[in-house]
Amino acid sequence: RIQVEHTVTELVTGVDLVREQIRIAAGDALSFGQVDVRFSGHAIECRINAEDASNGFLPAPGVVTAYREPAGPGVRVDSGVEAGSEVLGLYDPLVAKLCVWDTDRESARRRMLRALGEFVIEGVPTLVGFHRALLEHRCFVEGSTCHGVAESEELAARASEIAPIAPFSGPGPSRRKTIDAEVDGRRYTVTVLDEEPPHAELARRRRERASATADGGGAPAKEALVSPMQGTVVAVEVSEGEEVEAGRVICVIEAMKMENEIKAHRHGVVTRLTVAPGEPVKSGQVICVVAADGAWPDV
Numbered sequence: 001r002i003q004v005e006h007t008v009t010e011l012v013t014g015v016d017l018v019r020e021q022i023r024i025a026a027g028d029a030l031s032f033g034q035v036d037v038r039f040s041g042h043a044i045e046c047r048i049n050a051e052d053a054s055n056g057f058l059p060a061p062g063v064v065t066a067y068r069e070p071a072g073p074g075v076r077v078d079s080g081v082e083a084g085s086e087v088l089g090l091y092d093p094l095v096a097k098l099c100v101w102d103t104d105r106e107s108a109r110r111r112m113l114r115a116l117g118e119f120v121i122e123g124v125p126t127l128v129g130f131h132r133a134l135l136e137h138r139c140f141v142e143g144s145t146c147h148g149v150a151e152s153e154e155l156a157a158r159a160s161e162i163a164p165i166a167p168f169s170g171p172g173p174s175r176r177k178t179i180d181a182e183v184d185g186r187r188y189t190v191t192v193l194d195e196e197p198p199h200a201e202l203a204r205r206r207r208e209r210a211s212a213t214a215d216g217g218g219a220p221a222k223e224a225l226v227s228p229m230q231g232t233v234v235a236v237e238v239s240e241g242e243e244v245e246a247g248r249v250i251c252v253i254e255a256m257k258m259e260n261e262i263k264a265h266r267h268g269v270v271t272r273l274t275v276a277p278g279e280p281v282k283s284g285q286v287i288c289v290v291a292a293d294g295a296w297p298d299v
Contacts, residue, residue: 002017002018002021004047004094004097005045006018007043007045007076007078007097007099008043008044008045008099011041011043011076011099011101012039012040012041012042012043012101013037013038013039013040014038014040015032015037041101041102041103041104041108042101042102042103042104042105042107042108043099043100043101043108044099044100044108044109044112045097045098045099046097046098046099046112046116046127046131047094047097047127048079048094048095048096048097048098048119048121048126048127048128048131049092049093049094049095049126049127050062050087050093050094050095050124050125050126051093051125051126051127052125053125053127053129053130053155053156053159053160054156054157054159054160055228057127058228058229058255058260059089059093059229059230059231059255059258060087060093060124060125060126060229061086061087061088061089061093061124061230061255062086062087062123062124063084063085063086063087063123063124064081064082064083064084064085064086064087064095064121064122064123064124065083065084065122065123066083066120066121066122066123067081067082067083067085067120067121067122068118068119068120069096069119070098070114070115070116070117070118070119071118072114072115074100074101074102074108074111075098075099075100075111075115076098076099076100076101077096077097077098077099078096078097078099079095079096079097081095081096087124089229089230089231089255090232091257092257095121095124095126096119096121098112098115098116098119098131100112100115105143109135109140109141112131112135113132113135113136116128116131116132116135117132127159128163129159129160129161129162129163130155130156130159132159132162132163133155133158133159133162134146134149134150134155136158137149137155177191177192178190178191178192179192222266223268223289223290223291223292224286224288224289225250225262225264225265225286225287225288225289225290226284226285226286226287227253227262227281227282227283227284227285227287228260228262228283229253229255229260229281229283230255230280230281230282230283231253231254231255231260231280231281232253232254232255232278232279232280232281233251233252233253233254233275233276233277233278233279233280233281234252234253234254234259234277234278235251235252235277236250236251236273236275236276236277237249237250237251237252238250238251238270238273238288239270239273240270240271240273241269241270241271242269242270243267243268243269243270244264244267244268244269244270244290245264245267246263246264246265246266246267247263247264248263248264249261249262249263249264250262250263250264250270250287250288251275251287253281262287264290265290266290266292267290267292268290268291268292269290269291269292270288270289270290271288271289271290271291272286272288272289273287273288274286274287274288275287275288
C-alpha cells in the first residue's frame with residue numbers, strides 16, 4: 001500500500017516508488033538497496049481538495065468548469081481531472097496533488113506559493129487559497145508549531161481573500177436578450193445570448209434554498225435545520241416529537257468517506273423529520289424542524 005504523500009519521498013530521493021511496487025508484484029527484486037537511498041533538497045505537497053475551508057472543510061462536490069495546472073522546474077502535479085470533470089459526493093474530494101522540490105525549505109515554500117498562485121480551478125471550492133494562506137503564515141515561515149492555526153477563523157478569512165480568480169475561460173451561464181440593431185440602414189430585431197452578471201448565480205442559489213425551505217413546509221429559518229452538504233444519511237439519532245437540547249446530534253451524514261454529525265441549532269422539539277438512514281440529501285435540504293413549543297409553526 002502506498003501513501004498519498006509518496007510524491008514527497010520520490011522528489012527528495014529520485015526513486016519511483018510506484019515503479020518499484022510494480023516490479024515487486026511482477027516477481028522482480030528492488031532495483032536499489034538501502035545504501036543507495038540519498039536525500040536531496042526539500043519537497044512540499046499540498047492536497048488540493050474540493051472542500052470549503054470557511055465551512056469546516058466540508059466536502060464540496062460539483063463540476064469543474066475550468067482547470068489549468070501550474071508548471072515549471074521543480075513542480076509536479078498528480079491529477080485525474082480536467083474541465084468538465086465532476087467531483088462526486090461518494091468519494092474522497094481530492095482533485096490534485098501539487099508537489100514542489102527545491103534545494104531548501106524556504107525555496108520550496110516560495111516555489112509552492114508561486115505554483116498555487118498559478119493553479120486555476122473553477123466550479124467547486126478548493127483548498128488552493130487555504131494552502132496559500134497557511135504557507136504565508138508567520139508560524140509556517142518560521143518552521144514553528146502552528147497549533148490551532150489551520151482551523152482558525154483568521155486563516156479561513158485570509159484564504160477567502162487570496163483565493164485565486166481565474167481569467168475568463170469561455171462562455172458561462174447566459175440568458176436570452178432581444179435588442180434592436182441597424183445594419184446598412186435597415187433595422188433588425190435580434191435575439192442574442194447575453195452573459196449573466198456575477199450576482200445571478202448567487203441569486204439563483206438563494207432561490208433554491210428558499211425553495212428547499214418551502215418544500216419542508218415553509219418553516220422559518222430559525223426553526224428549520226438544513227443539511228450543510230450533499231451526502232447520504234447513515235444514522236438518525238432522534239425521533240419525531242423528541243425534545244432536544246442545542247448541540248444534540250440529529251443525524252449523521254456521510255460525504256466523501258467522512259461522517260459528519262448534524263447537530264440541533266437550538267432547544268426544542270423535533271418535528272417534520274424528513275430523513276432516514278440510507279437516503280441521499282442535498283445541500284440546503286431541510287432535515288427537520290426544531291420547534292420551540294413542539295408545534296409546527298403557522299406561516
